[in-house]
Amino acid sequence: MAGNKVSRPCHHCKSRSASVPTDTSKIHYEKFWLFRHCSSVQQRDRQAQKAGQLFSGLLAMNVVFLGSAFISSMIFNHVAITLADVWILISILKVLCLCWIIYYLLGTSRQPHAVLYRDSHAGTIWIRGSVLLFASCSILLNVFHIGYSTILIHCKSRVEILFPGIGIVFICTQAYFLWHHSKDCIQVQHNFTRCGLMLTIATNLLLWLLAVTNDTLHIEIESQLREVEQRNSGNETTLCTCPDTTICKVFQKGYILLYPFNTEYCLVCCSVLYVMWKNVGRRISHHHVPHTKPKFKLQGVVFGPLLGAAAVITGICVFMMYQIQVTGLVPNRQIFVMYYSYYIVLLPLMSVGAATGTIIHALEKKELDTLKNPTRSLDVILLMGAALGQIGMSYFSIVALVASDPTDLLNSLILSYSVLLIFQNITQNVFIIDGLHRQRFAATDEAKHTTPTVQHNREGYDQRRMSMLELGQEIRKASLSYIHSYSHLSWKRRALREISFFLVLCNIILWVMPTFGGHPTFENGLERSFYGYSTWFVIVNFGLPLGVFYRMHSVGGLLEVYVTA
Numbered sequence: 001m002a003g004n005k006v007s008r009p010c011h012h013c014k015s016r017s018a019s020v021p022t023d024t025s026k027i028h029y030e031k032f033w034l035f036r037h038c039s040s041v042q043q044r045d046r047q048a049q050k051a052g053q054l055f056s057g058l059l060a061m062n063v064v065f066l067g068s069a070f071i072s073s074m075i076f077n078h079v080a081i082t083l084a085d086v087w088i089l090i091s092i093l094k095v096l097c098l099c100w101i102i103y104y105l106l107g108t109s110r111q112p113h114a115v116l117y118r119d120s121h122a123g124t125i126w127i128r129g130s131v132l133l134f135a136s137c138s139i140l141l142n143v144f145h146i147g148y149s150t151i152l153i154h155c156k157s158r159v160e161i162l163f164p165g166i167g168i169v170f171i172c173t174q175a176y177f178l179w180h181h182s183k184d185c186i187q188v189q190h191n192f193t194r195c196g197l198m199l200t201i202a203t204n205l206l207l208w209l210l211a212v213t214n215d216t217l218h219i220e221i222e223s224q225l226r227e228v229e230q231r232n233s234g235n236e237t238t239l240c241t242c243p244d245t246t247i248c249k250v251f252q253k254g255y256i257l258l259y260p261f262n263t264e265y266c267l268v269c270c271s272v273l274y275v276m277w278k279n280v281g282r283r284i285s286h287h288h289v290p291h292t293k294p295k296f297k298l299q300g301v302v303f304g305p306l307l308g309a310a311a312v313i314t315g316i317c318v319f320m321m322y323q324i325q326v327t328g329l330v331p332n333r334q335i336f337v338m339y340y341s342y343y344i345v346l347l348p349l350m351s352v353g354a355a356t357g358t359i360i361h362a363l364e365k366k367e368l369d370t371l372k373n374p375t376r377s378l379d380v381i382l383l384m385g386a387a388l389g390q391i392g393m394s395y396f397s398i399v400a401l402v403a404s405d406p407t408d409l410l411n412s413l414i415l416s417y418s419v420l421l422i423f424q425n426i427t428q429n430v431f432i433i434d435g436l437h438r439q440r441f442a443a444t445d446e447a448k449h450t451t452p453t454v455q456h457n458r459e460g461y462d463q464r465r466m467s468m469l470e471l472g473q474e475i476r477k478a479s480l481s482y483i484h485s486y487s488h489l490s491w492k493r494r495a496l497r498e499i500s501f502f503l504v505l506c507n508i509i510l511w512v513m514p515t516f517g518g519h520p521t522f523e524n525g526l527e528r529s530f531y532g533y534s535t536w537f538v539i540v541n542f543g544l545p546l547g548v549f550y551r552m553h554s555v556g557g558l559l560e561v562y563v564t565a
Contacts, residue, residue, distance in 0.1 A: 048190075052194050052281075056198040059199065060199065064202045068209065070086050071206070071209055074213075087160075091163055094170040097196070097200045101196070101200070108189050108192075111189075113187060117282065119279050121373055121375040121376065122275045126556050127268065127556060130552065131179065131268055132179065137262070141254075142171070145255055146161055148255060151245075151247070178269065184279065187281065193280050197273050197277040197280070201273045211263045257517075267549045268549075278378070301501045304498035305501055305505070311509060314342065315342065336410055336524050340414055344413065344417055344420060346506060348424075350424050354424070357435070358427070360495055360499075364492060382549075383429050383554065386550035387546075389544070389546025390422075390425055391421075391422050393521060393539060394419070400530035401526065403530070404526070428554060500559075500562035507555050511552050519544065522536070522537075522540050
């Protein structure tokens, strides 16, 4: 479809970024047959890049529509299209993606002048760490799935063992690929690389969609079995159920516990792959390369970690009590009151903090960073898109509660929770997006105040033996250094760091609670009785994964705001 053209060396190449190898003297311009008559090489390169993005996007769109049609047919007509048919289709896509990833690792990335530039904003350590964390959990999930299906092999298809096996290979290969090559701005085989990346994105989207629908069916079956146990306890069934053995129970509980991490893994991989797709053929000038890379330092913050730690500890206690009470056949109504009360106290604090941070941003004299940055643009899109999950669920809850009985205690708490959640999402998005577009603070003042003390501390640590008195003096000096650096920060920087760190810890606990099974929006039964069983299941299982992803992605954005402050 397309090829590459090597141009002659130009005098502009001498002013390239320091990140570019010094022996590079050639630029690989893109060429597309539709634009072969363009007068200038640069114009043809831009048009070819747009055409390549268009055709690779169309490829992904068709793959997603095909997979969505299969999954929808499985849901509405499970006789003609079964789950095994969907697994076979996705397994074929996984094999194709594996072939392309291996070709990229062994062929494309090793060609001369293939990776001249690397995007410093892409593939940050927290996003790559998230990929490894969720990949590990997804691998364990597939291991539990294989073990559970092996025990029940007499009533399950062999595809249920083959599909998780292929999934383990796919997850390992993709995680390795994203860890080592997420920053690449590939300069060769542009269109083939774009198509490979888009095919991998489409496969991850279909895996996410399948995980959401399977989670829907799983929760539905679990809830129906609970109702059956209430009506006729002690009756044995002849269904394909887990035998009364320890290993089978471990596989079953482990699969249920790790299931949400699989949906998060698919979404995180899609975001990283999209940035790589945008960076194909991108040439970064020296203006885009930061001179100093900011590092995360726990200095200049006192009240944010204290308040955030209090919110986390309280949230863990509330979550543990909720899990203990909800596991019973008849959930206690008071546990829902306590759960929503915790949110009603925490969400206004987060909203006030985010609004205050936005006001401080407006008072600053820093200019906006207007340079082109695909990673930042994707962060903004993901924040706005993922927030729609919680905002949409909140509006559905508001309509259901206002139309039923808003004067009831639990209903009024859920109504207040829904309104506060909408406001908190909006204020936090404004704060994060505004902070991401601010230029970084100069670190000269901070270095000037902290460097002498740090050097003095290092001299003390270089001694081979230290008495207890000397150790106490070093601890005192470190504390004085912390207080000294904290006092020399301007009140705006100090407030931004306090607010950012507080919001980081709050978003972490709000990510942990729904990820590990805190789903009061379905367990309370109020919205379910209003909209109906199936309709509310669709709303919840599309909104909850987006809400969990929003909290996790907000942590990354808030850490970026904290570092740049």
